[in-house]
Amino acid sequence: MAEKTMRDAINEALHQAMAADDSVFVIGEDVAGCNGAPGETGTVGGVFGVTSGLYQAFGPDRCIDTPISESAIVGAASGAALMGMRPVAEIMFADFIGVCMDQIVNQMGKFRYMFGGKSRCPAVIRFAAGGGFSAAGQHSQSMYQVMTSFPGLKVVIPSNAYDAKGLMLQAIQDDDPVLFFEPKVLYQEACEVPDEMYTIPFGEASFLREGDDCTVVAFGQMVPKAAQAIDALEAEGISCDLIDPRTSSPLDTNAILESVEATGRLVVVDEAPPRCGLTADIAALAADKAFSSLKGPIKQVCAPHSPTPFSPELEASYIPDSSKIIAAIKGTMA
Amino acid sequence: MSLDKEDLLRAYRMMKTIREFEERAHTEIMNGQIAGFTHLYTGQEANAVGICEHLSDEDAIISTHRGHGHCIAKGADVPGMMKELWGSSEGLCKGKGGSMHVADVDKGILGANGIVAGGPPISVGAALAAKIRKNGKVAISFSGDGSVNQGTCFEAMNLAVVLEVPAVFVIENNYYSEHTNISYAVGCDDLKARTEAFGFPVFEADGADFFSVYEAAGKAIEHARSGKGPAGVFAETGRFHGHFVGDPQYYRAEGELEDLRENSDCLKNFRARMAETGEISAEELDAVDAEVMAVIEQSVVDAKAAARPTPEQVTADVYINYGAAS
Ligand SMILES: Cc1ncc(C[n+]2csc(CCOP(=O)(O)OP(=O)(O)O)c2C)c(N)n1
Numbered sequence: 001m002a003e004k005t006m007r008d009a010i011n012e013a014l015h016q017a018m019a020a021d022d023s024v025f026v027i028g029e030d031v032a033g034c035n036g037a038p039g040e041t042g043t044v045g046g047v048f049g050v051t052s053g054l055y056q057a058f059g060p061d062r063c064i065d066t067p068i069s070e071s072a073i074v075g076a077a078s079g080a081a082l083m084g085m086r087p088v089a090e091i092m093f094a095d096f097i098g099v100c101m102d103q104i105v106n107q108m109g110k111f112r113y114m115f116g117g118k119s120r121c122p123a124v125i126r127f128a129a130g131g132g133f134s135a136a137g138q139h140s141q142s143m144y145q146v147m148t149s150f151p152g153l154k155v156v157i158p159s160n161a162y163d164a165k166g167l168m169l170q171a172i173q174d175d176d177p178v179l180f181f182e183p184k185v186l187y188q189e190a191c192e193v194p195d196e197m198y199t200i201p202f203g204e205a206s207f208l209r210e211g212d213d214c215t216v217v218a219f220g221q222m223v224p225k226a227a228q229a230i231d232a233l234e235a236e237g238i239s240c241d242l243i244d245p246r247t248s249s250p251l252d253t254n255a256i257l258e259s260v261e262a263t264g265r266l267v268v269v270d271e272a273p274p275r276c277g278l279t280a281d282i283a284a285l286a287a288d289k290a291f292s293s294l295k296g297p298i299k300q301v302c303a304p305h306s307p308t309p310f311s312p313e314l315e316a317s318y319i320p321d322s323s324k325i326i327a328a329i330k331g332t333m334a
Numbered sequence: 335m336s337l338d339k340e341d342l343l344r345a346y347r348m349m350k351t352i353r354e355f356e357e358r359a360h361t362e363i364m365n366g367q368i369a370g371f372t373h374l375y376t377g378q379e380a381n382a383v384g385i386c387e388h389l390s391d392e393d394a395i396i397s398t399h400r401g402h403g404h405c406i407a408k409g410a411d412v413p414g415m416m417k418e419l420w421g422s423s424e425g426l427c428k429g430k431g432g433s434m435h436v437a438d439v440d441k442g443i444l445g446a447n448g449i450v451a452g453g454p455p456i457s458v459g460a461a462l463a464a465k466i467r468k469n470g471k472v473a474i475s476f477s478g479d480g481s482v483n484q485g486t487c488f489e490a491m492n493l494a495v496v497l498e499v500p501a502v503f504v505i506e507n508n509y510y511s512e513h514t515n516i517s518y519a520v521g522c523d524d525l526k527a528r529t530e531a532f533g534f535p536v537f538e539a540d541g542a543d544f545f546s547v548y549e550a551a552g553k554a555i556e557h558a559r560s561g562k563g564p565a566g567v568f569a570e571t572g573r574f575h576g577h578f579v580g581d582p583q584y585y586r587a588e589g590e591l592e593d594l595r596e597n598s599d600c601l602k603n604f605r606a607r608m609a610e611t612g613e614i615s616a617e618e619l620d621a622v623d624a625e626v627m628a629v630i631e632q633s634v635v636d637a638k639a640a641a642r643p644t645p646e647q648v649t650a651d652v653y654i655n656y657g658a659a660s
């Protein structure tokens with residue numbers, strides 16, 4: 001099986017979904033690129049290259065560049081979806097949710113419920129998310145933890161290329177609105193990815209390590225860091241379950257609770273700040289539903305309650321690393 | 335609005351400072367010295383300087399992702415900016431903001447901005463403060479040909495008219511928003527007319543010519559200062575680099591960059607004008623160049639040697655006062 005980067009895996013999913021279904025199209029800023037310019041149209045394929053080649057393969061009607069207008073981009077996607085299309089919109093950076101929050105939260109996320117179950121809005125909105133590029137306060141946020149709190153939206157956070165492809169294909173065929181957060185530091189990370197189409201169901205966590213002493217739940221770019229931490233602890237005779245929920249909404253609560261019941265310990269890791277985030281959410285779940293199994297305190301590993309700093313060394317201490325995860329795992333045993 | 339020799343020398347020095355700051359930043363980014371996303375203003379210097387030469391520290395500007403030029407022209411400390419790009423704790427923003435968030439509120443610089451069209455609404459508020467205080471100050475927002483398509487920009491322009499505030503909307507049309515041309519992204523074929531349709535006068539300028547921008551800005555700012563409500567400046571310009579450092583620039587025509595550097599260089603144009611009028615000699619301008627180069631060189635030396643931030647600074651300055659809890 002060929003190794004592919006996460007960028008290429010998502011790109012392949014888009015190519016295949018568009019080839020398979022005429023109702024799928026992509027829309028966003030520079031998803032084709034060079035429109036109206038002297039240079040050749042379609043040569044950009046998104047600022048991170050995720051929509052590369054779609055313009056050449058499917059033309060201007062299905063790979064649609066827009067002005068800088070995030071609210072209108074999301075609305076254009078959700079409106080087309082209400083009419084039966086399957087748009088995949090790109091909002092360049094997850095932080096720009098700040099610009100189009102109404103269209104996502106009050107509009108797209110609530111159609112079905114407010115319309116008495118009489119509509120479907122199969123739109124996918126993609127975002128490059130998270131820190132690691134010294135991109136400072138307005139280009140580094142994860143945002144998925146915020147969006148998880150809104151009923152009506154599904155929230156996907158792949159941590160590797162294989163999952164990214166299967167989750168993207170699921171997102172496109174899913175009949176509900178899906179927010180798809182691509183951790184941008186992982187775009188170049190590669191693993192084996194099948195050439196054929198496959199889907200990964202939402203709400204089904206993946207187990208990346210199995211162990212007895214502690215359950216570690218991690219999201220997005222924290223998953224490889226948690227794996228690193230767990231592998232390092234093996235030498236000390238500590239073994240852990242590593243759970244990547246892959247979707248925060250729906251959340252595979254059974255997988256998490258079963259693991260916690262077996263290990264008796266829980267560490268939850270995310271790169272976002274702590275308040276009202278996924279680590280707090282999952283810690284509360286375990287405290288509520290698996291309290292009697294717990295042998296030690298639940299530990300949360302996350303960023304501090306501050307915006308993302310620009311300076312590379314500040315950002316390095318802001319985003320959790322494997323040493324903080326190791327300390328937390330040991331902290332559950334202290 | 336006549337410019338004496340001192341004014342002219344200051345304007346030239348500003349443009350040259352921006353040029354050298356940007357060209358040096360470009361070199362240092364290519365050398366891997368500066369982290370993050372950096373958008374250079376090279377080629378557009380006359381716009382920032384032509385506007386800001388009309389302003390004092392009490393007038394406000396709010397800039398964009400391509401903010402270095404606006405900030406320098408409004409009086410930001412150049413060594414402090416260089417240190418900021420380096421992520422030093424001695425930087426203008428203590429290394430917290432970097433290139434996209436250079437700011438100095440004491441100088442009336444309400445920040446560069448990483449969100450396209452994040453600035454115009456804030457400029458309406460700054461202008462509202464001036465209107466309420468009746469102090470004759472103005473607030474300037476800079477936008478690009480791409481930024482003007484954002485809803486926030488429309489809302490800000492309309493609100494400024496409704497509230498009759500002294501806001502000046504400066505639109506720098508460099509023809510591209512990232513990789514997309516204005517002819518695609520702006521649906522109508524006359525952006526200046528579209529802007530005027532909000533209900534304020536827009537003065538046109540050649541963004542490669544300091545004198546042209548200075549004149550148009552003078553009219554717009556005078557309009558706003560005199561209590562007649564908002565105004566606009568619409569300048570045609572060109573950026574000499576990619577959208578960000580590292581941009582392959584597939585959207586350009588062959589020879590476009592060479593042509594821009596050859597025929598739309600505000601520094602060359604300024605020198606040509608001085609040669610014509612005889613107001614400043616080439617030797618005097620050369621001397622300014624040499625001084626500017628020395629300042630930029632020293633600011634890089636200082637930035638490299640400047641203090642690095644320490645981890646406990648991550649959580650500093652989130653709030654002014656968050657009580658005892660943390
Ligand atoms: C809300 C938002 N959308 C998209 C971007 C990404 N982006 C940064 S600059 C830019 C283009 C801006 O074009 P223009 O306004 O013409 O300014 P220029 O870059 O030409 O100075 C885009 C799309 C952003 N930073 N913020």
Ligand SMILES: [Mg+2]
Pocket residue numbers: 478479480506507508509510511512
């Ligand atoms: Mg532009």
